[in-house]
Amino acid sequence: MSHPAPLFSPARNAAQRDRMANLPTDANFLAPIIAESLIDRLAMVTRRFDRALLIGAHDAALIEQLRARVGALTLVEAGPGLAAHTGAHRAEADAMDLPIGSFDLIVWPGGLEGINDVPGALVRCRALLAPDGLLLGTLLGDGSLARLRRALMAEGVRSIARMHPQIDLASMGNLLQRVGFTMPVVDVEALTVRYGDWRGLVRDLRAGGLTSRLSPAPPPFTRTEAAHIAAAFAAQADPDGRVAEQFRLVHFSGWTPHPDQPKPARRGSATASLAEALRPGKA
Template identity: 50%
Template sequence: MPQNGPSDSAEIFDRALRRKRRDRAARRYEGFLRDHMLEGVADRLAHVKRSFHDVLDLGSFGGGFELPGARITRIDAGSGFAAQAGGIHADEDRHPFPEASFDLVVSVGVLDQVNDVPGALALARRALRPDGLFLGAFLGAGTLATLRSAFLQAEGERPVARFHPQIDVRAAGDLLTRAGFALPVSDVEPLTVRYSSLFSLLGDLRGMAATNLLPGTPPLTRGALARATEAFSDRADPDGKTAERFEIVYLIGWAPDASQPKPARRGSAVASLAEELKSKN
């Protein structure tokens, strides 16, 4: 369960601030980006010709992931989202589920904000029954490149760390292996969204609980914000809208089981997630 005390000083993200931001977003949630990820997860899951009966939705927001005929347990680090989903208030890297509780774990839109990603994946793997499936999606390296560039320009020679460390697709696959998953595969899909202003983008980020969670970040000065707004507008297309890029990383891994094929030689995998899923049919 989430701890009520201050965040560990060694942690990347402020857990208390994350809960606060998620509770704020729960009141006026902007879910278009997660909806896109959910569609991608559903497309990949459709390639698996088997039934799942006990499902963990790891970082559920207010719900959204559905699987007919399955019992879905939902958890979220925000109490508001957990209540909306009829789920459990818990952090993804500290959840309480015992070993072999589920045959499917999905995590959509949260792993990029979890302090202990290897720990969260290891917990997910332990919560799966043998040959159970993990399927995840999150924002990876390269996301918000335009916004990052605008802020770096605005703050000049002394930029403040306002953007989260990001996981690239190759590192994501390595994290699955480290967590003990069999047949790990990672895939990336870019999504470009065009914004009329910097404030439209920042509004979407607030609405999806995706703003800065780094501890101790000083507030943005009025002058820096004005310069960032101008820098963002300077990158606009002729129609006045500026393109921002979101890099969605998809993950798949299986809880180890003797029935599974042996993995390919390291570095030889080039198949997409869809192809890997087809091999399980």
């Protein structure tokens, strides 16, 4: 039986990850924002996690913060150079070969949106977690980079897929439930960043490992195409000449089932009528 060609190239992903490791620590402006959100959410959980897994080893500050909060921290990293430098297990997130049920916390600070088998990666995370284990992560979600997308569709630019499909909140919540996570929570944090030109945005995307991993790789822009894109991006500028681009960070969490977790009420078990409660005079 034939299998569909992969949407994303693991080799390109690995190269991107290793390139991130060679950049200055402050080049990726999204990393500290994502790390702060994940640590804040972790701090709201009133229990200690003894065995944690971090998917992605590029953010040394996040690694340090997690090591201060958990018993033992294991790293998984797709970039071979970065994995060797940090002592991480080298693997793609949808192909992690680690013992089943060996963690009670998995933290994933970006990258799920560029995985070939998203449900399979979530199933693997669920399998790696012990009962009552927590998956906590962030991805670049639906609605991000709208002005760049518009510029790439400018007249005079070849109509070739260059940007990744995006995952929205509803789909992410449904995926978590579908693979067996309980008490899923999904919300979005919208960040607006203003750019003087489209190349500044591209530099930030490269620093964050967010450029295209599509397979096969799309052909490079011609000089004429680059000029059209630059003009189309600049045409969306505010009166001060800067373009406001949006990054929509989708934060998600879910727990592996455990008998002691709270259960949702059985459908139809309510003792009061919603219609009755909404009747005038009942407020």
